[in-house]
Amino acid sequence: MLSNLNVEDILFIDIETAPQQQDFSELNDDFKKLWDKKSTFFRTEDQGPEEVYERAGIYAEFGKIICISAGVITQKQGERFYRVKSFYDDHEKKLLSQFNDMLNKFMSHPGKRICAHNGQEFDYPYIARRTLINGLPLPKSLDIAGMKPWDLKDKLIDTLQLWKFGDYKNYTSLSLLCAVFNIPTPKDDIDGSQVAKVYYDDGDLNRIIRYCEKDTLAVANLLLRYKGEAIIPMENMIIA
Incomplete structure (x- = not known):
């Protein structure tokens, strides 16, 4: 499968998410009860639901998307470049509408x-x-409810699933695989666990956007490594 992939036909994406509200106390009573019930699966006995609310962004029912970055690999005079565009807004519906329109146009090509x-x-x-x-x-391309994983291979690629080679090993992070394959990653970035704090406490959406964009390049470079090809340096990333 890897040998047949044309990397210039692939849209590399990453999303950043945050809890719906900055603090548990801002939820209405119904959602407080629902989060209390949901969080019993992972919080310790001495923790209350408010103490683990920062994890709410992981769950689509309690979180929201604040940024989606999407990039493609291009060539100019034999050199590869990575062009990336981000969709971001405090109003999630607006960024989703813009991203989905772009995705439909991109995926309409064979x-x-x-x-x-x-x-x-x-x-x-x-x-x-x-x-x-x-x-x-x-x-x-995302109307996939009820489809089997093997039915998705002509539309959706997952670098984590490719790394599993059919086994059932635990999650392997992008940062670990970048280290394994000697893919340079910026050392001054935030990580996923800090996104909610940077968004709500610092109000620094631009920092999150840059982090998201660099993650998509890391995914693109990981796929290139899988194929035994040279990676694209950070200086060849073009922000649209």
């Missing part, structure tokens, strides 16, 4: 695919769920 790390378990279903919650039509 042979096009989407790629994300852990996309099968996170990015793809999260975008689809939040699209429906916001009352928007699903992009055709």
Whole structure:
């Protein structure tokens, strides 16, 4: 499969999410009860639901998307470049509408695919769920409810699933695989666990956007490494 992939036909994406509200106390009574019930599966006995609310952004029912970055590999005079565009807004419906329109146009061309790390378990279903919650039509490529993983291979690529080679090992992070394959990553970035704080406490959406964009380049470079090809240096990333 890897040998047949044309990397220039792939849209590499990453999403950043945050809890619906900055603090647990801002939830209405119904959602406080629902989060209390949901969080019993992972919080310790001495923790209350408010103490683990920062994890709410992981769940589409309690979180929201604040940024989606999408990039493609291009060539100019034999040299590869990475062109990336981000969709971001405090109003989730607006960014989803813009991203979904772009995705539909991109995927309307034959042979096009989407790629994300852990996309099968996170990015793809999260975008689809939040699209429906916001009352928007699903992009055709993400209208995948009920489909089997092997039915998705012509549309959706997941660098985590490729790394599993059919086994059932635990999650392997993008940062670990970048280290394994000697893919340079910026050392001054935030990580996923800090996104909610940077968004709500610092109000620094631009920092989150840059982090999201660099993650999509890391995914693209990981796929290139899988194929035994040279990676694209950070200085060849073009922000649209």
